[in-house]
Amino acid sequence: MSRGVDPRLMELLNSASSLQLFELSTVIERLLADPRRIIAVRVNLHLGQTVRFLDWRDSSLRRARCWP
Template identity: 60%
Template sequence: MIDRTQIAAALEGASSLELYQLACLLERMLADPRRIVAVRKLLHHG
């Protein structure tokens, strides 16, 4: 499991440009149709 505290500490030193680039990358990854389909398969309705 990823330690969120370590990630936050590592990102503290990142520039605004680096954070923006990371945000864009994450947004593209989350919008990937294959990823969305995989998550929907794991959801239980009801």
């Protein structure tokens, strides 16, 4: 199970059909690609700031510094 994910959510997702998971994936991708959301994130990032991000390769949280 992924760290930090509510076990109840994982249970619901595990019981979802492939179609439901595909639909959810599509909605999430659209939300993450929303220019307003991207701009809101960029406004709060500053050079040299330490951030945490999810490394998709192994689903671990990593630390990094913002650079141009």
